[in-house]
Amino acid sequence: MPMAQAQKLAPALLVLPPDFEAYSQASDQVMAILEDLSPLVEQVSVDEAFIDVSDLPDDPGVIAARLQARINQETRLPCSLGVAANKLVAKVANDYGKGSRKGLDYPNAITVVPPGEEAAFLAPLPVQMLWGVGKKTAARLKTLGIETIGQLADAPAGLLGAHYGKWAADMQRHARGISDSPIVLSHTLKSISNETTYDKDIGDIDEVLHTVRWLSDKVGYRLRKHHFCAGTIRIKLRWSDFTTITRQVALAEPTNHNSVIYDTAAGLLRAAWQRGRKVRLIGVGSSNLQEPAVQMSLFDPGQDKETKLLNALDELREKYGKKVIQRGREVGRQSAFEEEEEE
DNA sequence: TCTGGGGTCCTAGGACCC
DNA sequence: TCTGGGGTCCTAGGACCC
Numbered sequence: 402m403p404m405a406q407a408q409k410l411a412p413a414l415l416v417l418p419p420d421f422e423a424y425s426q427a428s429d430q431v432m433a434i435l436e437d438l439s440p441l442v443e444q445v446s447v448d449e450a451f452i453d454v455s456d457l458p459d460d461p462g463v464i465a466a467r468l469q470a471r472i473n474q475e476t477r478l479p480c481s482l483g484v485a486a487n488k489l490v491a492k493v494a495n496d497y498g499k500g501s502r503k504g505l506d507y508p509n510a511i512t513v514v515p516p517g518e519e520a521a522f523l524a525p526l527p528v529q530m531l532w533g534v535g536k537k538t539a540a541r542l543k544t545l546g547i548e549t550i551g552q553l554a555d556a557p558a559g560l561l562g563a564h565y566g567k568w569a570a571d572m573q574r575h576a577r578g579i580s581d582s583p584i585v586l587s588h589t590l591k592s593i594s595n596e597t598t599y600d601k602d603i604g605d606i607d608e609v610l611h612t613v614r615w616l617s618d619k620v621g622y623r624l625r626k627h628h629f630c631a632g633t634i635r636i637k638l639r640w641s642d643f644t645t646i647t648r649q650v651a652l653a654e655p656t657n658h659n660s661v662i663y664d665t666a667a668g669l670l671r672a673a674w675q676r677g678r679k680v681r682l683i684g685v686g687s688s689n690l691q692e693p694a695v696q697m698s699l700f701d702p703g704q705d706k707e708t709k710l711l712n713a714l715d716e717l718r719e720k721y722g723k724k725v726i727q728r729g730r731e732v733g734r735q736s737a738f739e740e741e742e743e744e
Numbered sequence: 745t746c747t748g749g750g751g752t753c754c755t756a757g758g759a760c761c762c
Numbered sequence: 763t764c765t766g767g768g769g770t771c772c773t774a775g776g777a778c779c780c
Binding site: 446533566567568590591592593594595596597598643681682684686 | 746747748749750751752753754755
Binding site: 447448532533535536537538645646647649650651 | 773774780
């Protein structure tokens, strides 16, 4: 495969300060360094990214060493890198390097897996290091006598297929270090949600509804900030015994209005409510995100008014801080924005 | 640890339509 | 009218990841 010639790095930053601002600043700084090297950067999370350096003239191991030195110097932060022909192996290589440097100092490892040696590199490692294999799957594989990635690669296809169906073939390809998942330059948001866990379990539905209102405001604010409307609203409810349910409903018309989100979520909560049971966690979520239609509701001028009002409030919130603005009917309860630390 | 928060993807079943 | 197949959408829940 000609693709196997491509070399990709998966740098993972380990950022130490438990201080959010420093955290995201450092993240931006590192991403800028990566983009300076190549435009083919995929940011996976605040502290992880893939970069495709296959078009650069130098040896990928050398590039990695230079990159790490630059990050160390410019951000004063350690970082670990994995180098391999595809993202999957680069990720495992990076995790492996980080893990083996645990202890004295913060991981600042570089692990290179040369093309063609993917399967051999992976073989002795525990299956759980494979992307997509977590605790549950690892435990099930163990009952089949499979504990290392190599054993997974060599397992009879029929045996795996019987237990994992379609997923079995993918899992086995991954175990052999084969993956063609491309670098994705920008990820589009699929859902936006907020949830909260109570200090003590709550048996009063009004109190939970109060929280739902607050969470709905947060979700609405974030939807508007990202210029999205949601086609589906969802609640997540964890009872005191830790059983968790979700309830969702598709809207007739997508929205990013706090009031519509709240009314929908409150309806779902009332329908799912069981008197006598107590709640540990409540969440409000939105999905099926889409761009707002230009002519929202021709026949509902009230909605248009609400849009304008919300936009005005959002602007004031951004300008003067979170505490200033509360709608009249909301006064007396905690604003969703008092402790907002949104990017 | 008696269990934080915000995401993604996959599967399965039911409703509905042709 | 009944039966069945197949496609699609929606909902619920599980597993996993950072």
